[in-house]
Amino acid sequence: MTHTTTLIRNGRIITASDDYVADVLLQDGKVHTIGKGIEVGPDVRVVDASGLYVLPGGVDTHVHLENVIGPTITTDTFASGTKAAAFGGTTTIVDFALQTELDSPLGAIARAQRSAESQVNVDYSLHVIIKRVDEQVLRDVRHAMHFEGVTSFKMFMAYPGVMMADDASIFRMLRQVGADGGMVALHAENGTVIDLLIKEALEAGHTSPRYHALTRPSLMEGEATHRGIRLAELAQAPIYFVHVSSNDALKHIVSARAEGIPVFAETCPHYLLFDDSVYDNDDFETAKYVMTPPLRKPDDQKHLWRALRYDDLQVIATDHCPFCMKEGHLGLRSSKLRGTKNFAEIPNGAPGIETRLVSLFDIGVMQGKLSLNRFVELTSTTPAKLFGLFPKKGTVAVGSDADIVLFNPNVSQTIHAKHLHSNCDHTLLEGRSLQGRVEKVFLRGNLIVDGEHWHGREGMGQFVKRGEVRAF
Ligand code: URP
Ligand code: ZN
Ligand code: ZN
Ligand code: ZN
Helix, strand or coil, X not given: CCCCCEEEEEEEEECCCCEEEEEEEEECCEEEEEECCCCCCCCCEEEECCCCEEEECEEECCECCCCEECCEECCCCHHHHHHHHHHCCEEEEEEEEECCCCCCHHHHHHHHHHHHHCCCCCEEEEEEECCCCCHHHHHHHHHHHHHHCCCEEEEEXXXXXCCECCHHHHHHHHHHHHHCCCEEEEEXXXXXXXXXXXXXXXXXXXXXXXXXXXXXXXXXXXXXXXXXXXXXXXXXXXXXXXCCCCHHHHHHHHHHHHCCCCEEEEECHHHHHCCHHHHCCCCHHHHHHCCCCCCCCHHHHHHHHHHHHCCCCCEECCCECCCECCCECCEHHHEHHHHCCCHHHCCCCECCCCCHHHHHHHHHHHCCCCCHHHHHHHHHHHHHHHCCCCCCXXXXXXXXXXXXXXXXXXXXXXXXXXXXXXXXCCCCCCCCEEEEEEEEEEECCXXXXXXXXXXXXXCCCCECCCCCCXXX
C-alpha cells in the first residue's frame, strides 16, 4: 500500500514520559522524524496541530467483537466495532478467539482471523480463550506463541459450564505460558458460588436486572483474585487480571505487587463512571448496566483511582461487549431482551469502545486525577508493553507505527448513541457532556478519521504478530 507522507506541525506531543511541542513526519507508515521546524516539499500533506495534543493511537486490549458467548453473540462486527474504535482514537485492539469443545487454540485463531481479515478498520490481535487444557492444547499454545504471534491467553474462573476452567488447568497454562514469555489473563470471580447465589435468587422469585449485581458480590471477585495470584506465584509466572472492579479484589493485587509478585491488572471506564446506585430499582432499563463484574460502591471507585495513579492498576481497557436493548440486527441473540423474565439470561456486557479516551480525559485528566502522561500510559503504552506490541504500538517515537491521534482538549461534546459508530443501540453515556474530542486519527500514516468524516476502509487493519510480554 502507498502511504501519503504527512507532516503534523506544531502539536503538543504527549507520550507516557514526554510532553513537548514539535513536528512529526509520518512516512511509509512509520514515524520518520520528530523535530522543530521540519521542512518539506509541496507533495507532503501538512496538518497544523497547534493547540492539539499528538497522542499515540489508543490500544484497547479487552474487546469482544462478534464474540459467541454461550447462546449469544455480541452485536458489533469486526467492521462496526473497529470503526467505532477508530472514531474514539483507538488504533489497535486485542479481541478474543474462543477455543470450542472440538477445536484447538490454533483453530480458534484461524477462525477469528478469517472473519476479521476483510472487515477490520484498525490493527488487531487476539487473545485465545482456553476452556480446556490437555497435552495437545499445551502444544498448540506453544505453537501459537512461537509461530502465530499470539502471546496471551484468557481463562475464566466464572461462568461454569460455559467458559470456566478449573484451578489445575489455569495453573498448567500459567506455568507454560509464563516460562515461554507470554501472559495469562484471568477473569476472576468464584463461578460456582455465584451460580448458587443466582439459583437461590431465582427460586425466591427475584428476576429483575438488579439481582445480577446482588448475586455477584465483590468478596467473590476478591476470593478468585487471591486464588489466581497464588496460582501464578506457584507457577512463577506473570498474571493479568481483567476488569478489576472492587477494592476486595484490588487489595490482593496491591499486596502481591508489594511482595514483588508480577501481578498486573486493568479496570474499565464504566467502573469509574458509574456506581451500584443504578441498580436501585426493578426496571428492565437497568439491564444496560448488567456487565460482569457489576458496578460497585463509590468507595471502590476511590480505591480504583488511587491504584490507577500509583500503578497498582496499569491499564484501562473497555471490555466493550455490546448487546442491544431492543432486538438488534441479529435479533434476540444479541439483545438484552433475552432476560426480561430472568436476569441470569441477560447477556453480560456494555459498549464503550468509542468513548474510552474522551471519557477518561474528562473524568481523569480534567478532574486532576490523572496526569496527561499517565492517561497515555494507561490507555496506550502499558497495554502495548504488557501484550507484546511495544514499541511498534503505544508511543510516538521514530520508527514506531504512525498511529497518531490529534486530540482537542479545548472543546466539549455531548454523547449520543445515534452519533456513535457501534451497532449497539445505546451508550451508558447518553446525554453526557464530556470535555475533549478526537479530531484526526492516523493508522500507519493513513488519515482514517477527520472530524466526522470517515476515510478508513474495511480490511485495511492488519493482524499484528506480537512478541514476548514486557512485564517487568
Ligand atoms: O460483562 C462482561 N464483561 N461480558 C464480557 C465477558 C467477560 O466476562 O469479559
Ligand atoms: Zn470477563
Ligand atoms: Zn470481557
Ligand atoms: Zn473528510
